[in-house]
Amino acid sequence: GAVVSQHPSWVICKSGTSVKIECRSLDFQATTMFWYRQFPKQSLMLMATSNEGSKATYEQGVEKDKFLINHASLTLSTLTVTSAHPEDSSFYICSARDLSTGYNEQFFGPGTRLTVL
Amino acid sequence: RKEVEQDPGPFNVPEGATVAFNCTYSNSASQSFFWYRQDCRKEPKLLMSVYSSGNEDGRFTAQLNRASQYISLLIRDSKLSDSATYLCVVNRATGANNLFFGTGTRLTVIP
Numbered sequence: 001g002a003v004v005s006q007h008p009s010w011v012i013c014k015s016g017t018s019v020k021i022e023c024r025s026l027d028f029q030a031t032t033m034f035w036y037r038q039f040p041k042q043s044l045m046l047m048a049t050s051n052e053g054s055k056a057t058y059e060q061g062v063e064k065d066k067f068l069i070n071h072a073s074l075t076l077s078t079l080t081v082t083s084a085h086p087e088d089s090s091f092y093i094c095s096a097r098d099l100s101t102g103y104n105e106q107f108f109g110p111g112t113r114l115t116v117l
Numbered sequence: 118r119k120e121v122e123q124d125p126g127p128f129n130v131p132e133g134a135t136v137a138f139n140c141t142y143s144n145s146a147s148q149s150f151f152w153y154r155q156d157c158r159k160e161p162k163l164l165m166s167v168y169s170s171g172n173e174d175g176r177f178t179a180q181l182n183r184a185s186q187y188i189s190l191l192i193r194d195s196k197l198s199d200s201a202t203y204l205c206v207v208n209r210a211t212g213a214n215n216l217f218f219g220t221g222t223r224l225t226v227i228p
Contacts, residue, residue: 034215043121043204043220044161093160095216105151106216108160 002028002098006109013084014117021079021112023094029074030096034106035067038091050077084116118143123205123219131227134195138222140188140205149208150181152190154201155221161204164190195226 003026013019023033031052036044048069049057056069068080077096081088091113095106123140130136142150150167165172167179167188178191188205205219 036218041220043218046215046217049215091158105163105166108162111158111160113158 002026002096002107004094004096004107004109006094006112008112009110010113010115012115012117015085016083018080018082019084019114021081021092021094021114023077023079023096023109025075025096025098025107028096028098030077030098031074033071033077033094033096035069035077035079036093036095038093038111044093047079052077081114084114086116089114089116119219120144120217121205121207121219123222125220125222127223127225129225129227130195132195132197134226135191135193136195136224137192138190138203138205138224140190140219142186142188142205142207142217144207144209145183145186147186147207147209150179150188151206151208151216152177152179152188153204153206153218155204156201161206161218164203192224195224197226197228200224200226 005024007022033050035047037047038044046059047062050069050071052071058064071077091111093111095108097106121142152164153161154164155161165174167181171180176193180189202221202223204221207217209215
């Protein structure tokens with residue numbers, strides 16, 4: 001199957017700093033990528049849909065000015081958590097669809113575990 | 118009401134047992150259905166899609182009942198390596214193919 005990478009895999013930062021997470025599709029082009037967040041013992045929650053070359057679409061309750069998304073190329077989307085606070089500590093996972101297959105499967109990155117002190 | 122609901126478990130079963138998970142979804146217009154597997158502190162991985170006629174992949178059988186908005190996963194001859202959290206996932210009928218995840222059902226297969 002298609003491969004999606006994320007970087008970094010884990011990050012610890014101080015409250016008030018910004019953290020950038022990269023999501024890359026390694027062997028396919030992804031016009032659409034998705035960003036999810038998962039708190040302990042909870043389900044994955046879609047935060048936003050990232051579209052190459054256009055603005056991201058945010059889910060209700062997700063602050064677009066706090067979670068900045070940039071999808072500058074067909075293989076890279078970035079999520080920046082601005083002015084991070086302890087309540088932003090979570091597991092952030094991206095996914096991408098390989099449109100060339102025609103299937104509706106999303107391939108997930110390995111996730112980034114963010115801890116804000 | 119949540120988009121997708123699952124019994125969180127945990128299910129603790131002996132090796133070789135048969136175990137079944139159920140899931141219900143609230144949006145009757147949903148079109149695509151999946152079971153994903155998630156190991157601890159890892160990303161979800163697609164286990165199988167769920168088709169209207171039901172489908173089987175080795176020891177795994179998935180069923181869909183659109184009238185009842187109900188999805189099931191049956192695992193036969195459980196292996197230790199089946200221990201994981203199983204996520205019921207539904208695709209919204211409109212929009213950008215967003216996936217809605219259940220909270221998952223935790224399975225532990227005991228030697």
